[in-house]
Amino acid sequence: MINFLHLKNQFDSFDGIKIVSFINQERSILVLFDFDAKVAINGANFLIDHQIHLEIPINYPNELPIVFESGEKKIKNFPHINPDNKGTFCLGTELDIRRKMRPDYSLSKYISIIAEFLGTYEYYNKYKVFPYGDRTHGNLGILETYKEIFNVTIIQQVLNLMEVDKLKNKFRNKKCPCNSGLKIKNCHWSTLDTILSDPLEHAQMRKDYILLKGR
Incomplete structure (x- = not known):
């Protein structure tokens, strides 16, 4: 079970993140933030500038968060946006994500996965190929x-x-x-x-x- 105040303090300390809103709901904590950072993907550097909507389940890490772009949609024509009404990010299979986050499931690792996803989009948008291969949906x-x-x-x-x-x-x-x-x-x-x-x-x-x- 995650703690609201502890989580908010964590987000306040993350580089490249400016919190827009932080809402405690019954089953999840909703975080809306501006993500402005530099990301290195396969030797190429990219600036990412997106508004992100993150829903963190109260029972995290038993259940993983969902994330999607909020506000103006800058990500277009990208195969790893899920075909749902929110356009959630496909960050990999759940086991892929869990193995990247072990052993402590720190949310800073999840933020890094989001940053990698956004950087991969910029790489794909520029070079029309994926930097590390592609996982089927x-x-x-x-x-x-x-x-x-x-x-x-x-x-x-x-x-x-x-x-x-x-x-x-x-x-x-x-x-x-x-x-x-x-x-x-x-x-x-x-x-x-x-x-x-x-x-x-x-x-x-x-x-x-x-x-x-x-x-």
Whole structure:
């Protein structure tokens, strides 16, 4: 559960941010701010100047914030604006975001992710390509995330690994669920342990598994 006054003090200390309004609601804290900063993307420097609407759930980090451009919309013709009525930013899959923010989920890291998103837009607008490659939207993007994390290529391999809900020492010599033929201790033990030992990432994988299973 986040604390309103502590959060406001945090935002007051962030460079490049000028708070326009800070509102405590029943289920979230709404922050409207001007973001004026310099961002380096793939060796190129960009100035970002946007008014940002950020909704931070009271139960953060169990639930992640949503963010979109407020006021005059400067971001146009960009594939990573979600097709909703607010035009929320697609900052990556939820697991991508969580892995960038671990271990402490400091909101300064989330602000950095927003800054990177805005800088990536400027880079894309100038060069017509993405600086670091591109993640697909929706369930395909979630699938891409787990393929990268598990270093596998087949959907069933991903689902088999995502089904693992706990690791015990007696499992170490069993065959890995990815069907590599290797014992799990010599294959995906370490990767799974990293996810399962983090309650938030573990819960995210459960949620993503349900989405992918019903795709």
